[in-house]
Amino acid sequence: MALRQHRLPRFWLAITLGSVAISLGLVYWWERQLPSRIERAAATGQLDDCLRFGEQLAALSWLPGGSPLERGRCQRQRAEQLWQAQQWGQALTLQRQLVHSPAASGGDRRRLNLWQKTLRQQAMARFEAGDLNGALAALQPLGEGPRGDGNTLGDELSENWNRNRVQLQRAEQLTAQARWWEALDALNRIDHPWWQLRSAAVRRRLEQGMNALKGADREHESHGDLPGGVDPQKLDQLVQKHIATGMDEWKAFEASCKQLGGRVVEAGPETTCQR
Numbered sequence: 001m002a003l004r005q006h007r008l009p010r011f012w013l014a015i016t017l018g019s020v021a022i023s024l025g026l027v028y029w030w031e032r033q034l035p036s037r038i039e040r041a042a043a044t045g046q047l048d049d050c051l052r053f054g055e056q057l058a059a060l061s062w063l064p065g066g067s068p069l070e071r072g073r074c075q076r077q078r079a080e081q082l083w084q085a086q087q088w089g090q091a092l093t094l095q096r097q098l099v100h101s102p103a104a105s106g107g108d109r110r111r112l113n114l115w116q117k118t119l120r121q122q123a124m125a126r127f128e129a130g131d132l133n134g135a136l137a138a139l140q141p142l143g144e145g146p147r148g149d150g151n152t153l154g155d156e157l158s159e160n161w162n163r164n165r166v167q168l169q170r171a172e173q174l175t176a177q178a179r180w181w182e183a184l185d186a187l188n189r190i191d192h193p194w195w196q197l198r199s200a201a202v203r204r205r206l207e208q209g210m211n212a213l214k215g216a217d218r219e220h221e222s223h224g225d226l227p228g229g230v231d232p233q234k235l236d237q238l239v240q241k242h243i244a245t246g247m248d249e250w251k252a253f254e255a256s257c258k259q260l261g262g263r264v265v266e267a268g269p270e271t272t273c274q275r
Contacts, residue, residue, distance in 0.1 A: 175209065
C-alpha cells in the first residue's frame with residue numbers, strides 16, 4: 001500500500017509533464033504552419049486572415065525560427081488596400097505599425113511620408129476652396145485636427161478662417177457707416193482667397209463711397225477749402241505715399257492727417273480730418 005502511494009505522485013507528474021510537452025509540441029507545430037498560411041492568405045488576397053496569422057506569429061516569436069517578414073508583407077498590402085479605398089486613418093495606422101516593425105524597409109517609410117504629405121495637400125486645397133470642415137477632416141487621420149491649444153495645423157486653419165470672417169463683418173459694418181478708411185483697412189487684412197471673393201461686393205460699395213467722397217472734395221475745392229478742413233488733395237497724396245512704404249491704410253490716414261496739422265474726427269457716419 002505504501003509503495004502504491006509512493007508511485008501516485010510520479011504518475012500525476014508524468015501526466016502533467018506529458019500534457020505540457022504535447023501542448024508545446026502543438027504550439028510549435030502551429031508556429032511552423034503559420035508562415036505558409038500567411039503566404040497563402042496573402043497570395044489569395046485574404047488580407048484580414050493574413051494579418052490575423054501574422055499577429056499569431058508575432059505572439060509566438062519567442063519560439064526559434066519565427067520571422068516578421070510575412071507579417072510585414074500582409075501589413076504592406078492591407079495598408080495599400082485601405083489607402084486606395086480612401087480609409088485614410090486605418091491605412092496610416094497600419095503603415096505606421098509596419099514602419100516601426102522589424103519588417104520595415106526604406107520604401108515603407110517613404111510611402112508613409114508620401115501619404116501624410118498627400119493628406120496635408122488635400123487639407124490645404126479644401127481650405128483654400130472655402131471648405132474648412134473638409135480640410136479639418138483631412139487632417140484628422142494625421143493627428144493634426146483642431147485641439148483648441150493652437151499647436152496643430154487644424155488650429156491654425158481655424159484661427160485664420162475666423163480672423164478673415166471677422167474682418168469681413170467689420171468691413172461691412174464700417175462701410176455701412178461710411179467710415180471708408182477703416183473699412184478699407186479691414187478689407188485689406190483679408191488674406192484668404194475664398195473670403196476675398198466673398199468681400200468683393202463690399203469692396204465695390206466701398207470704392208463707390210470713396211469716389212463719391214472725392215467728388216464732393218473736388219466740389220469743395222472749387223469753392224475753396226471748407227472752414228477747419230484739411231486740403232483733401234494733399235491728404236490723399238500723403239496717404240498714398242505712406243501706403244507705398246508698406247503702412248496700412250488706416251494708419252496712413254491718421255499719420256497724414258496729423259502731418260497736415262489736423263486730427264481724425266468722426267463726423268456722424270463719416271471719418272474726416274479737420275484742424
